[in-house]
Amino acid sequence: MSSIGKLITNNGSRRRRGKVRVPTITLAHGGGGQAMHDLIDDVFLEAFDNEVLKPLDDQARLSLSDLTACGDRLAFTTDSYVVNPLDFPGGNIGKLAICGTVNDLAVGGAIPLYLTCAVIVEEGLPVEKLREVARTMATTAQEAGVQIVTGDTKVVERGACDKLFINTAGIGVIRERIDLGADKAQPGDVILVNGLLGDHGAAILNARGDMSLTTPIESDCACLHGLIEGLLSAVPNTRFIRDATRGGLATVLNEIADAAQVGIEIHENRTPIRAEVKGFCELLGLDPLYLANEGKIVCVVPPDHVDTALAALQAHPLGREAARIGEVTDHRPGRVVMQTVFGGRRIVDMLVGEQLPRIC
């Protein structure tokens, strides 16, 4: 990050907070001058205010002893959020930018602690929209118990990005004796999910408004570290957890089958999907197994701990509809097979590109 456009000024001293007095973001807000400082003060500092951020240095300074008190390994991740539209039923890009990075840390068994926030704004975005996103990020971070400790702001010309892109990097600490990995899946292990699949993907597709469908489907966007902590406390020898984001359940299962060179068999009738999402997919010729989720994890647990794991997931509000959807097998390593509701079997492969609606 260059010092130009940094969220935090590098003079080390607090200035009086500025105010943005225009309705839309212009290139001036990324120019490094007063307009930018006002924007940072008024929008980001206002929302994110915390002790680590306050000194306004070029970098956030974190206490090592605080970190080592939580565990024995650092988890470090980054993710960019470019969702279109910025607002969708169940959330907005800001909520997604916090939840997504928190979840990327949590699925590795880490306690999420600190996040960064770098925004790339297209000129012309209403300041109020940016403020709304920053406030959502602050609220979501607060609820998740993480702090946004450093960041960056860039403004680009119209057309150089689509309204608003956000990158959040995150640091967390992995508890001792927790060691998760896709390659740890073994034949006999059981596959669990924490609830209804495909809501986020369907909500986003619908929110784009191309289909003129009225559905009550909302994104499942949520921070899952509490749920995961519950699972790992109950079953510390859980083999693997991954959030089923882009590419959906099907993609995660293929990644596990490939990494561990095992077969995976799932059962269509046990895979929880909301009737509205099923209907949405039927209409558009999509497969819900490939729809994105932002609040769903796939867990691989040893067979003798299934009941405990399921109970731990179901005890959490974000896991009430948790279900056992399949098993790891030693048949045809690398392949995911689904027993269909109708009684047949089919391969569930990785998608080549994006899912496209069929003509007829």
Added chain:
Amino acid sequence: MKYVDEFRDPLKAQFLLAEIRELVARIQVGRSRPLYIMEVCGGHTHAIFRYGLETMLPDEIGLIHGPGCPVCVLPMGRVDDCVALAEMPGMIFTTFGDAIRVPGSKKSLLQAKAEGADVRMVYSPLDSLQIAKNNPDKQIVFFALGFETTMPSTALTVLRAEKEGIKNFSLFCNHITIIPTIKAILDSPDLQLDGFLGPGHVSMVIGNSSYRFIAEHYKRPLVVAGFEPLDILHAIWMVLKQIDEGRTEIENQYNRVVPDGGNKVALDAIGRVFELREFFEWRGLGSIDHSGVRMRESYARFDAERKFSVPALKIADPKSCQCGEVLKGVIKPWDCKVFGGACTPETPLGALMVSSEGACAAYYQYGDIEKIHETKTHSQLEVIV
């Protein structure tokens, strides 16, 4: 889901499968080869794979996945024309989603979009008309594609554009018609088909009488089928029943949707806007007489082919492709020399690898090829046991 789950009931499937097995056992006495039934429609192919129907049927039934995927049978030259149209300045090119990835000789619409062409995915031609209204300073072309299923909505859109006096909207017409193609397949000397599942959605428009020649002249049974897995099993049962009783008739399994006489309003709209072309090129099958439609002279101003100049070059299918033989049921997809090697859904050489409704892509994505081979040697099916 109401009106859907009823047609996916595994218990009813078991009853039907038991009867199918019984019929097949009776029919197969004294026969040396399996019974080959072709599902003409890509929608059926998709459902067959999605529900794993092939893994449930007795080995003595071979399903042949026919030419009814309009995306698959579109020749490369036509895709090149789409790209040329899309790359014209001031153009917004609109298309159904699954056509966007179909490779032309140089690039697909998806690549053209990445390089700057304004290519937009729509769910209906009416969306495209709306885009035309919203962008009066641009030209909007809709990539009209599909059999009689999608033809009425395109025709009605043109009629609406005419009524509303919209001048910046036109069609790149690639609609095709199924009957001449079925006839071409039936005339093929290496034909091994014992019966057909007729396309449900096409029949909803054209009705059932157009298929009579199949039963009367070619002596093959055809059963118009719905798209749920029980529909398909039921229609297979009906075909087998005809074979067992020595009948060749056109029957309608999908009578909850398909009226025998078709849909008059839809047919009228099609007739007003479109007329048969002398011939149309099909990927994998070559040129088939009267198998495509173009816009009538009176609607020439809505015809992108007349309005703009397109290269209209004929690009030959790659020599290594055996799509034609797969379509006619002479070989199975995995018997093709390039299947899964040079030809994959990511880099399709042949038509059938292009869309998820294409037989080869369906086998590649959903099909359990090892399992299919296995079940051909062991007569018991794991699923049923």
